[in-house]
Amino acid sequence: MFIRIVKMSFEPSKIEAFLEYFETKKMLIRGFEGCNFLELYRDKQNTNIFFTYSYWNAESDLENYRNSDLFKSVWATTKQSFNDKPEAWSVDKIVSLK
Known part of the structure; x- marks a missing residue:
């Protein structure tokens, strides 16, 4: 499993x-094959900045999503509202404490 973090800055x-x-x-995103978790966060200081955190079984699952019609339509619509370049990271979870 790995985690995808995407930072997006929007026109207010x-x-x-x-x-x-x-x-x-x-x-639909959460239900995509290989996606186990999806959350949306909003920065407390800069309220026009959002982050998505998604957990994927394998990098190939994320790549399948990124090549899907669902992603293409979601991204095409979403990026029209950006006021800065988005950033993305794929990371492995090392430690999790509950």
């Missing part, structure tokens, strides 16, 4: 539209 006037759109797509 487009945040509500993004949140509404994400609400309509979150279950």
